[in-house]
Amino acid sequence: MRVKCVLCDYITNIDDELPVAKxxxxxxxxxxxxxxxxxxxxxxxxxxxxxxSFKLYRDKKVEDDW
Incomplete structure (x- = not known):
């Protein structure tokens, strides 16, 4: 399978059976x-x-006040 990198536009071939290809x-x-x-x-x-100073923003689990 031919794939293209989204950042550098490098085109390469990967095996069709790899999990990434699937x-x-x-x-x-x-x-x-x-x-x-x-x-x-x-x-x-x-x-x-x-x-x-790096902050990783992830969804906080909101706990209900009930």
Whole structure:
């Protein structure tokens, strides 16, 4: 399967039987990111976390007052 990285537009072939290929085929909203872009984002995120000013915004579980 030919896939294209959403960040750097690098085109590569991946095996049709890989879970990533099946995910892309069955759920078109999912996107592919090449290994170099994924490593770069991971590295920069870890650097931002290390600064101490990084905030991860996730949905808070709202507890009812009942």
């Amino acid at each position: 995910r892309l085929r069955n759920r078109p909203i999912h996107t592919y990111m090449c290994e170099s872009c994924q490593e770069r984002i991971t590295k920069r995120t870890e650097e931002r976390i290390a600064t101490g």
